[in-house]
Amino acid sequence: IPIIYCPECGEVPVPDDELPVVLPEDAEFLPTGESPLALHEGFVNVPCPDCGRPSKRETDTMDTFVDSSWYFLRYASAGFQDGPFDPEAIKKWNPVDQYTGGVEHAVMHLLYARFFTKALRDLGLIDFDEPFVRLFNQGTIIYQHQKMSKSRGNVIAPDDYVSEVGADVVRSYLMFLGPWEAGGDWSDSGINGVARWANRVWEVANRDSSELDHSPVNENSVRDVQRALHKTIKKVSDDMDGFKFNTAIASLMELTNTLTQAWERSDLTSDAWNEAVSNLVAMMAPITPYLSEELWEATGHESSVHTQSWPEWDESLAADETITLVVQVNGRLRDRIEVPVGIEEDTAKETALTSPKIQPHIQGKNVSKVIYVPGRLVNIVAG
Ligand SMILES: [Zn+2]
Incomplete structure (x- = not known):
């Protein structure tokens, strides 16, 4: 000091x-x-x-809390020589849009950072009141249902796993093993599952898509893959914004399965295949940056996957194909309902029974039977 x-x-x-x-x-x-x-x-x-x-x-040195209370101001202009921070850079970058960290910071570090911010504001050096606009606390990763600790000897060292399965797999697994805010229980079988997924994506993306052009094309299959792709882009985009990395990865795994099955059927165009694979790789870029960069190049793209725009979905391409079901009560037509093609029997019956137009006809009555004719009608027997 x-x-x-x-x-x-x-x-x-x-x-x-x-x-x-x-x-x-x-x-x-x-x-x-x-x-x-x-x-x-x-x-x-x-x-x-x-x-x-x-x-x-003075021989006392400043506590690290002094640094962590305003580093986000310095980071905006780390090379700035004429003061603690460049006011122009602060205007551009601060306050911080999103802060994530452990909940243990709530009582010390975050409090000090807010205090510094308010003091600097009062001094007229910055013009905002709060250092961080949004806060999202991550959960704790435990092992065998216990908090990891050196004394228990149950600490998982990520480095060992990184050398075995790679940093991409370790990172994906950490994002996948539970909701971000809840944390989860580390398991070797879990990380192996994620490793298998990464390997499957590697295989999928390295296939020679021109092979598909030698077999007959099924338009429904093309449409199914396209729909799956656009649904996935929508889901992953929403999940990423909401810090729901585990469900984002689950959707990407599902898309990988859809592609694997489509390849086995060998009934779609190489264009449809290439579009789906490229978007899969692009969506994986924030989760598996190294793998995605390799595969981006392997699938014939120039420049880095990390400089690409985030994929966009088309609502109409993501939509399920629908059919109209006729709903009868005691043999009389009472409603027509729009449902997805391939709707399950239970869901079709449930949709019919809860329809606002059907409710008055069955209220107070005993529904003794619900008959479903797939793709055509639901008949409710009530008396
Ligand atoms: Zn003196």
Whole structure:
């Protein structure tokens, strides 16, 4: 802390042109309970900047909390030489849009960061009141239903897994093993499942799509893959915004399965295949950056996947094909309902029974039978 204690002048700040105060390399660390700097004569004894009398330096150093209370201001202009931060850069980048961290920060670090922000605002150095616009706390990852701790000897070292299955798989697994805010239980079978998915994507993306052009095309299959793709883009986009990384990855796994099955049927165009694969790889880029970058190149793209725009979905392409079901009560037509093609029997019956137009006809009656003729009608027998 750049303060000098003079017997005459009291506490005198180190002059600006002597900052920063560079610490000695040869301080001795002894168990005195005092800062090791206090024992370093060459460091401690200095003349007073004001009157020149023999004086002593402050030997306490600033706590790391001092740094973590305003680093987000400095980060916006890390190379700035004329002050703690460039006011123009602050205007562009701050306040921080999204903060994520452990809930344990709520009582110390975040409080101090807010205090610094409000003090700097009062000094007129910044013009916002809160350092972080949104806060999202992550959960804790446990192991075998227990908190990881050195004393229990149940600490999972990510490095071992990174060397075995790669950083992409470890990262994906951490995102996949539970809701971000809840954390989850680390399991080896879980991480192996994610590793298998990564390998499957590798196979899928490395296939020679021109092979598909030698077999007959089924338009329904093309449409199914296209629909699955656009549904996935929509779902993953929403999930990413909502920090629902686990369900985003589940959707990407599902799309991978859809592609694997389509390849086995070999009944879609290479264009449909290439479009789906490229978008799958692009959506995976924030989750598996290395794998995606490799596959982006392998699928014939130039430049980096990480400079691409996020894929966009088309609502009409994501929509399910629908059919109209006739709903009868005791053989009389009472309603027509729009339902997805291939709706399950139970869902069709439930949709018919809860239809607002049907309700008055069955209210207070005993529904003894519901008959479903797939793709055509639901007949409710009530008396
Ligand atoms: Zn003095």
